Amino acid sequence: MKVLVINPGNTTTKIALYNDDKEEWREIVEYDIDTLKRFPRYIDQVTMRFENVKQILTLHNVNELDAVVGRGGLFKPLEGGVYRINSLMINDIKNNNMVGEHISNIGAILAKDTAEIFDVPAFIVDPVSVDEFDDIARISGIPEIKRVALQHTLNIKRTARLGAKKLNLDIQNTNFVVAHLGSGISVCPVRRGRIVDANNAIQEGPFSPERAGGLPANSLVDLCFSGKYERQWIKKRLVGQGGLVAYLGTNDFRKVEKRINIGDETAKLIFDAMVYQIGKEIGAMATVLKGNIDAILLTGGLTYSKKLIDNLTSRISFIAPVLVFPGENEMEALAEGVLRVLNGEEKEKEYV
Secondary structure, X not given: OEEEEEEXXXXXXXXXXXXXXXXXEEEEEEOOHHHHOOOOOHHXXXXXXXXXXXXXXXXXXXXXXXEEEEEOOOOOOEOOOEEEOOHHHHHHHHOOOOOOOOHHHHHHHHHHXXXXXXXXXXXXXXOOOEOOOOHHHHEOOOOOOEOOOOOOHHHHHHHHHHHHHHOOOOHHHOEEEEEEEOOOEEEEEEEOOEEOOOOOOOOOOOOOOOEOOOOOHHHHHHHHOOOOOOHHHHHHHHEOOOHHHHHXXXXXXXXXXXXXXXXXXXXXXXXXXXXXXXXXXXHHHHHXXXXXXXXXXXXEHHHHOHHHHHHHHHHHOOOOOEEEEEEOOHHHHHHHHHHHHHOOOOOOEEOO
16 A cells, blocks of 8 residues: 655655555655745645645656545544545635644645545544543633643554554553653543543643743733733744743754753753653643553653653653653654555544
8 A cells, every 4th residue: 555645844844655554755845934934824835835745756756646644733623533634624724714823734735635636535644633531631720711632643642552562452451641742742641542631732731842831820921911022922932932942042952962961050950840840741641540551651852862761761650661652753653544544444534
């Protein structure tokens, strides 16, 4: 089975061809900031990125496919799984019937347009808006605000499957706490394959390389009404210019580690604080599963850091065994999801 994977990111489009579970090739198209500034909305980039996809297909002489899969976006709350892209999904994206603006929103359009060239089906897999929360997890503390599911679903689900396989367990009989550690951080209790709670990755939980995480509520209100800052500045401070960027001026974890290694005490304090907050969140999510945990699974780009893994493991290993699956693994997760459907191991779902 030949599956083409298309994953649009803020400044890249990743394109890969999988022959069954083996990646035959991968290309990354990069965009400079000046080019992207020409497009007011993410959806305005579709034509440019689609042309890039076609150029890559020509470069590799691709003349047949069995399916195309794109990164799923900020749709309405959905159950996890593999969804065939239909006209309703495309209309929701084009008419901005989405939870929010994110580059992943156009993944389905790129996949659908590419699939039509080859007359094959197009899919998305485990979009970020997957909502499998227990009802109790939706309560915030005031009725005007409802806790909303928003996490790195794609990699979290794949990591749970990998954890079950490594432990020789059926995913339906497992309890994991899975932490995706990247530019954003999601910590999720995964009960029998379902994400039953999570820190909303753009407004809760630990701070990350570029996100502020959860903040003291009253202090945030005072900041918002101080008259010193524009609304847009505050929004950017929360997501994009928060976390390590706000404290240290960079979201590059490697640079932070280099600063620590040459004796920068401020960098060490902020690094330690981030790891401290991640550990606290993992401990909190362990209570959701009442301590009945097969393993804590760590994944995402930050897990390539031995310093982070050693520091974090020393805080959480008393809870359960710690397993590490480095990287964000989105391309693999997208291909594997579609292959499960094509091979009859999983039923596709309908977007309604």
